Amino acid sequence: NCGVVCGESSGINAEYGVVLVEGAGERAFCAGGDIVHLGNLTRENQLHHKFKTFSKPILSIADRIVMGGGMGLCCNSRYRVGTERSMFAMPETRIGFFPDAGATFFLSRLGDVGMFLAMTGHRVRGFDARHLGFATHFVESGNLGGLRADIIKCTSEKDLLDCLISHDLKEEQPELSFKDNLLEISKTFSASSALEG
Numbered sequence: 001n002c003g004v005v006c007g008e009s010s011g012i013n014a015e016y017g018v019v020l021v022e023g024a025g026e027r028a029f030c031a032g033g034d035i036v037h038l039g040n041l042t043r044e045n046q047l048h049h050k051f052k053t054f055s056k057p058i059l060s061i062a063d064r065i066v067m068g069g070g071m072g073l074c075c076n077s078r079y080r081v082g083t084e085r086s087m088f089a090m091p092e093t094r095i096g097f098f099p100d101a102g103a104t105f106f107l108s109r110l111g112d113v114g115m116f117l118a119m120t121g122h123r124v125r126g127f128d129a130r131h132l133g134f135a136t137h138f139v140e141s142g143n144l145g146g147l148r149a150d151i152i153k154c155t156s157e158k159d160l161l162d163c164l165i166s167h168d169l170k171e172e173q174p175e176l177s178f179k180d181n182l183l184e185i186s187k188t189f190s191a192s193s194a195l196e197g
Contacts, residue, residue, distance in 0.1 A: 057157055071088060080136045081137045082126070089121055116188070126177075127177075150167065
């Protein structure tokens with residue numbers, strides 16, 4: 001389900017270039033199982049590393065479901081656009097598996113909230129993704145067509161940033177939806193290991 005469009009082949013200045021990544025269907029950006037064709041975890045992790053270290057900017061439009069390996073692709077992209085329909089999660093943790101796809105790296109940077117997400121598989125929706133850094137920008141899903149059209153015109157990374165900022169939702173950001181639970185999350189998930197909790 002995960003589609004990749006390379007900047008050089010989509011009308012963007014070939015000297016500059018950007019990689020635009022988005023879901024190929026209506027259901028998801030990438031639900032992890034979508035990249036199972038890579039064959040094994042090593043190849044999947046190599047792809048996540050490539051996303052993180054690629055010489056040109058990678059922009060992921062994370063509309064709808066972003067799970068498991070999809071989190072690895074999105075969170076390792078330089079720029080990440082979330083929408084009100086975005087839903088991020090590492091569901092494998094709900095059945096006792098450790099979070100893979102580089103999640104131990106990006107979740108560990110969120111402190112107690114990261115431990116909470118890693119241990120429970122809690123789903124992060126909409127603007128919460130921006131609060132937690134899963135999305136660097138937030139665009140209403142109805143405006144994604146305009147965003148794509150403007151990205152094509154970009155000739156530098158500065159142009160790309162200006163484009164993202166111009167499409168970024170200007171309204172006041174809602175508070176983190178589980179803000180009232182942060183004290184309890186901190187109390188429950190602040191131990192240095194699961195055995196201490």
